[in-house]
Amino acid sequence: MKQKIIDYSIQLFDEKGFTETSVQDIVEGLNVTKGTFYYYYKSKQELLRDIHLYYIEYLVKQQEEIINDADKDSRTKIREIIYMIIQSIQERRRSARIFFREMRNLQQEYLAQNMQQRDLFRENVQKVIEEGIREGDFEENLNADMITRGILGITNWSYYWFNPEGDVSVDELTDMYTNMIFNGINKKE
Amino acid sequence: MKQKIIDYSIQLFDEKGFTETSVQDIVEGLNVTKGTFYYYYKSKQELLRDIHLYYIEYLVKQQEEIINDADKDSRTKIREIIYMIIQSIQERRRSARIFFREMRNLQQEYLAQNMQQRDLFRENVQKVIEEGIREGDFEENLNADMITRGILGITNWSYYWFNPEGDVSVDELTDMYTNMIFNGINKKE
CATH class of the missing domain: 1.10.357.10 (Tetracycline Repressor, domain 2)
Structure with missing residues (x-):
């Protein structure tokens, strides 16, 4: 899952920019909860x-x-x-x-x-x-x-x-x- | 005034980034109204x-x-x-x-x-x-x-x-x- 978060975030950060991408965007695209994100990462x-x-x-x-x-x-x-x-x-x-x-x-x-x-x-x-x-x-x-x-x-x-x-x-x-x-x-x- | 807007925006865009800088930030720093900004520019x-x-x-x-x-x-x-x-x-x-x-x-x-x-x-x-x-x-x-x-x-x-x-x-x-x-x-x- 960690690798999935990384891979998908790379795609979003490249397309939309880091600032323009929210944690919400990341978890929505991966179809997981914010809790999952914050289990692996304290922050963006x-x-x-x-x-x-x-x-x-x-x-x-x-x-x-x-x-x-x-x-x-x-x-x-x-x-x-x-x-x-x-x-x-x-x-x-x-x-x-x-x-x-x-x-x-x-x-x-x-x-x-x-x-x-x-x-x-x-x-x-x-x-x-x-x-x-x-x-x-x-x-x-x-x-x-x-x-x-x-x-x-x-x-x-x-x-x-x-x-x-x-x-x-x-x-x-x-x-x-x-x-x-x-x-x-x-x-x- | 147009040149002032440009010069100050260059500084803000460089320091904070384009997306992170609002028209509000620009006019506040220059001490002018939003109307002044939009007189010269339709948009950021x-x-x-x-x-x-x-x-x-x-x-x-x-x-x-x-x-x-x-x-x-x-x-x-x-x-x-x-x-x-x-x-x-x-x-x-x-x-x-x-x-x-x-x-x-x-x-x-x-x-x-x-x-x-x-x-x-x-x-x-x-x-x-x-x-x-x-x-x-x-x-x-x-x-x-x-x-x-x-x-x-x-x-x-x-x-x-x-x-x-x-x-x-x-x-x-x-x-x-x-x-x-x-x-x-x-x-x-």
Whole structure:
């Protein structure tokens, strides 16, 4: 039942917005009582926090499998992280949109864990960039923090427009962006 | 008075959200009557549409000055467009956030003009990329549409985190991103 509440709320929050969705809307759609809702969640805030946490913790977990693999060099890790993010659009587009859009609706006490994971995700990418600089894969004079935010800009933005069923596949888009980030779009001599 | 309504509403919509802000909140803060509000705007929807239009039309106007300058090559145009977007964060951060965040709250009849301008902005960038491919500045095999969306991902995302008063200036950030997009981050031989 908890998972049902989460799944259905994700749908409602994405379609109507978090503020516009009431607990009443959720229980009506699921055909259960308010008591059932409040058995699992103290409030809509707690539910939104959990939706955010499931989303970001899942990404961090996948990410850490990639970056802890000693056999992979930093370029491979960046490519795989980009692929992983774009791939997750397919199954988690709604969760992702709610994550980015509704974060400001979380009260302070529910926000902390969430921001911690989000920062961790970014810092993990930054560590791979720094590793690549140290190992001579990437240019020495890069600002790893700003480059990381640029890379995440490319991938996070794709949640707003990318259609995995369209002309360009997840794999193709990953290649295009990895290639731009690594080699640039300038014509090579 | 119209400008005052717009400016104050931008502040409220950014802080509380569009849905959470009532016409009552707006007129109370400005110390005017509801009649004053409705003299200028039929509805909150119309006001949000205007806020969005002012924001995007201003960007398109600036952008077209850049791309219509025949003395500039495509690389210069891309650099100047990136600079212009990041620069606009300084004065228009709130408008930009409302633009991205509240667009889904606009009803169909108020959305059309807005989306048209947003698409125009993206298509203009794409034309510069295509021009650069034709003129041999950029790689021939690029997917101009996807590259354009990647570039706009980098710049649009910066609205969520970039602090123009921080350690990195608008000019420096523009250089870092232009350099990544044109030359990539891989260490050059």
